Amino acid sequence: MAELIAVAADPVGPGGRLQALDGDGTPVSAAEPVPDLASAVAGREQRLRPRWVWAATDDLYPRLLDRIPVRLGRCHDLKLVEALLLGHEGGHGQPRSLGAAWARLHRLPVPDDPRDGGTDGQPSLFAADRHQLPPDVDQLTAVVAVHAEQRRRIAAVEHPERMRLLCAAESAGALAAVEMARDGLPWSAAVHDALLTELLGPRPAGGARPERVERLAARFQEAVGRPVNPDSPAQVLAAFARVGVSLPSTRSHVLKAADHPAAAILLRYKELSRVHSAHGWAWREQWVRDGRFRPEYVVGGVVSGRWATRGGGALQIPRLLRSAVVADPGHRLVVADAGQLEPRVLAAMSGDRGLCAAAAGGDMYADLARTAFDGDRGRAKIGLLAAMYGQTSGEAGQLLAILRRRFPAAMALVEEAARTGEAGGVVRSQLGRTSPRPSDLWAGSDEESADGVSPALRAARAWGRFTRNFTIQASAADWALAVLAALRRRLAALDGYGRTPPRLVFFQHDEVMVHTPVELSEAVAAAVAESAREASRLVFGDTPVRFPLETSVVECYADAK
DNA sequence: TCATTTGGCGCC
DNA sequence: AAAGGGCGCCAAATGA
Numbered sequence: 001m002a003e004l005i006a007v008a009a010d011p012v013g014p015g016g017r018l019q020a021l022d023g024d025g026t027p028v029s030a031a032e033p034v035p036d037l038a039s040a041v042a043g044r045e046q047r048l049r050p051r052w053v054w055a056a057t058d059d060l061y062p063r064l065l066d067r068i069p070v071r072l073g074r075c076h077d078l079k080l081v082e083a084l085l086l087g088h089e090g091g092h093g094q095p096r097s098l099g100a101a102w103a104r105l106h107r108l109p110v111p112d113d114p115r116d117g118g119t120d121g122q123p124s125l126f127a128a129d130r131h132q133l134p135p136d137v138d139q140l141t142a143v144v145a146v147h148a149e150q151r152r153r154i155a156a157v158e159h160p161e162r163m164r165l166l167c168a169a170e171s172a173g174a175l176a177a178v179e180m181a182r183d184g185l186p187w188s189a190a191v192h193d194a195l196l197t198e199l200l201g202p203r204p205a206g207g208a209r210p211e212r213v214e215r216l217a218a219r220f221q222e223a224v225g226r227p228v229n230p231d232s233p234a235q236v237l238a239a240f241a242r243v244g245v246s247l248p249s250t251r252s253h254v255l256k257a258a259d260h261p262a263a264a265i266l267l268r269y270k271e272l273s274r275v276h277s278a279h280g281w282a283w284r285e286q287w288v289r290d291g292r293f294r295p296e297y298v299v300g301g302v303v304s305g306r307w308a309t310r311g312g313g314a315l316q317i318p319r320l321l322r323s324a325v326v327a328d329p330g331h332r333l334v335v336a337d338a339g340q341l342e343p344r345v346l347a348a349m350s351g352d353r354g355l356c357a358a359a360a361g362g363d364m365y366a367d368l369a370r371t372a373f374d375g376d377r378g379r380a381k382i383g384l385l386a387a388m389y390g391q392t393s394g395e396a397g398q399l400l401a402i403l404r405r406r407f408p409a410a411m412a413l414v415e416e417a418a419r420t421g422e423a424g425g426v427v428r429s430q431l432g433r434t435s436p437r438p439s440d441l442w443a444g445s446d447e448e449s450a451d452g453v454s455p456a457l458r459a460a461r462a463w464g465r466f467t468r469n470f471t472i473q474a475s476a477a478d479w480a481l482a483v484l485a486a487l488r489r490r491l492a493a494l495d496g497y498g499r500t501p502p503r504l505v506f507f508q509h510d511e512v513m514v515h516t517p518v519e520l521s522e523a524v525a526a527a528v529a530e531s532a533r534e535a536s537r538l539v540f541g542d543t544p545v546r547f548p549l550e551t552s553v554v555e556c557y558a559d560a561k
Numbered sequence: 562t563c564a565t566t567t568g569g570c571g572c573c
Numbered sequence: 574a575a576a577g578g579g580c581g582c583c584a585a586a587t588g589a
Contacts (some may be wrong), residue, residue, distance in 0.1 A: 231584055233568055251569065274570070277583055302580060306573080313581055316572040342573095342578095391577030453575080461576055469578035473573090509573045509579090 004076070005044060005180075006053040006147065008140035009037055009060060012128055014067070017140045018044070021053065025148035031140050045070050053147045055079060055098040055131040055139070057174035058299075061347075065182060071492065077171040078146055079131075080300055084167060084433060085153050086400050090426065092303075092436040098139070099132025101146040108134075127317060159432060165538060166431035168480065174483035176504055177297035177307070183503045184292025185325060186333075186515055190463040192284055192324035200272055213276060216269035216387035223262035230269050278313065279321055287312040297507070304470055305433045305477035306509055315508050325557035331500070332521040335560035336528045338365045338480065338510040343384050345476045350546040351432060352409035359545040372406045373399075387414055388472050390465030414468050421467025422460045429474035430539055438463045475539075479547065480510055482535035487512060490527035496522055513557070521553045 004021040016037030020028050021193060034040035041064055044050060051074040054060050061072070082096040094100070095113040103110040111132040116258045133142055157163045165435045197203065200210040217230050225238040233250045240247050245260045252270065261263075287293055293312065301308025309315055317325075327333045328472065329420040340363075346352075347359035358367035383399030386392065387410070404411045417427045426435045438459070484507055495501035502516035502524050516524045532549040540547075 229585080231569095232586085234586080249568080270570085274583080278571075304579065308578070308580065310581090313571075314579060316570090318571055320571095370588075386577065389577045392575065393577070396577075397575090465576075465578065473579065476573095511573085 002052060004147075005024045005048075005050045006051055006140060006143045007041065007060065008054070008138075008143055009039070009063070009129070014038065015042070019140055019144060020050075021144065025053075025144070025151045027144060031420050038064045041072070042068040042070040049073055051076055053143060054080070057171065057178060059129070059131070061175060061178045062182070062312050065178065068498070068513075071179060072175060073492065074168070075171045075175055076147060076167065077174045078143065078150065080170045080174055081150050081154075081167045082146075082519075083300060084163070084170060085150060087303075087434040087436070088157055088163070088428070088432055089153070090434075092434070093439075095132070096131040096401075096488070098142055098146060099130070099134070100134060101149070102137060102142045105149055106147060130136060157432060162431045166429075166433060167429075169478070169481040172488060173307070173481050174299045176484055176488050176507070177260075177299050179508065181294055182291075183505055183515070184294040185505045185513070186291060186327055186331075187284075187288045187293040188291070188324050188326040189284060189288060191326060192288075192321065193281075195273070195324060196280060196451060200276055200280070207282060210276060210361070211275070213269065216265060216272065220262055220265045220269055223260075223265055230266055231273070236266065253275070275318070275320065279318060283312070293325075303436055304471070304474040304476075305429065305481065306439070307507065309395065311517065314506075319558075322395075323556055323558035324561075326553050327515060330518055332516055332553050332555060333505075333560070334502075334514040334516055334521055334524045334528060334551060334553050335557065335558060336512050336514075336532075336551040337561060338483075338523075338532070339548055339550050341476045341479070341510045341547065342472050344545050344547055345430075345472050345479065346384075346388060346410050346413065346541040346542045349475060350410040350413040351359055351543075352407045355407045355410045356544045361546070362548060369551055370404055379529050387411060390418060390468045414471065415528055417471040418464035418468040420464075421470075422464035424460075424463075425467075427467045429471065429478050431475070431478040433474045433478065435467050435470045435474070467521050476510065479535050479539045480507075482539050483531050484512060486531035486534045486538075487514075487527060490531060491524065494523055494527065525551050525553055 003023050008018045012037040014037060015035050017031050017033050018040060019031045052072055053076045056079040057075060057077045078098050079096050082101045085127045086094050086096060094109055097113050133139060133211050144248055154160055154167060156162045201212040204210050220230050221228055224243050226239050228235045228239040230236060236250045237247055243260060245258055246278055251266060255267050295312040295314030296310040298308040298310055341362050344359045347355040358364045361367050363480050365377045365381045368379040369375050373380040376479060379399055382396060383403050387400060387403055388397035420427050424438055426437060482547050488504060491502045500517055500522055502514050505515045506513035514524050528551050532547055536547045550561055554560050
């Protein structure tokens, strides 16, 4: 039975070619042309459950799903794996298309990745189909060869089994991302509308700004006695200066502390005008269709392995709007949120005894407060976050001293990561995702600025904060991706015939959401919990640290947790 | 004029 | 002694 099947779509038409591979990626049969690639893939999926090997999930999988109802279990995404391997080998930023990998393999000139801006007038439709391969190279041949080479490269890293897991999870994430973009997040236009009307007043005609927002702008101008554009930080600062209030910026925490009645008006203005411009009626018309919000997820869009999105700002849905996310009739949302994920990751990675003890329970900050911060949970939280972000100013400085004394191994881990970054080195996540090199950040003069710190030193320290946080954030992303992959597999097993199956509909760093028929909601919640346990064991092995996923079964996102 | 950068703020 | 991590999006400001 084939473990792996390499796939290439024909440049035109519904056909393609398949080739079965053994566990090393060696072909076990000749390439097989199929007239209908989608149905051929669907048939083999049901019979063999192979891992599909292809150039890029985001290119091929949507086209397959257009034509078959079957969802695929596993894949090896050559482009995503190439990016992981290049990063691990210190080659961040090199082109990662199939064509680029093929060219490196054959010591040929390496084509740039297509720019999604499409600036240089390239008809990128064909280019994308060919994945930057030269015209005389057969795509299936390249898929097979690059895949075999990637397997060799994975085997050559320091922890091949971890890298294998990372590649599998990243590829599973790519499948999930395509599926989630198609399924969409249930979004009630009616609830959204009611919310907007309550906040902003009736919808103005022709995309104009709501009267309530305009009125706040006018009231702000009266309060400072000048015609001022409230959206212009420079004008606002000047206006406050003229009424005798000197502000360092127009950020909200500065305005909150400002001693002038105009500040409160401006804060309210900013709040409402932001809702209108970022998530108002125009946003909904652009992004919500047929009761679903369909963002496009970009797997690996952040160097740390977090996902990004293109359009719609799916990863920044304000809490205020969560009440618009409503399950279909007869359905529920299973919302699962990993609590205190990053400090738990720090505990597991460092093996710090004290921190691991705190992370064995349900509320790390409370435990830390009890053992090290005189019962002050707030300070415990600030201190731990400061340790992971590299903050040392203000209160954080003293808290770090306490942490260093009580949790030396954990602090040693983040400080070593920072030193590595300051020295221009790279750091890796638990599964081997690698930070980029600082490249051009070191350029610049050695002139000292007013505070006696040269720009180069400043840049080095900024990079140290980046690598310090990368270690934690990227390992948290490793874990979250492993959860997503496990949950996707478990949900597929719950997929019964004759009713809507549970679907992943949202994934945001440390949170997943499943839309499910109500009668399956408990089974989904159980699958979520099992996925968290599975991911913890796979990523961190035998650790006392718990990674709880707080799960709620709700009709409306706003009611979660 | 269009493209890029900046300030601010939403999410984690 | 001091230095808070990552993203996307909007509108304004700046630059070519």
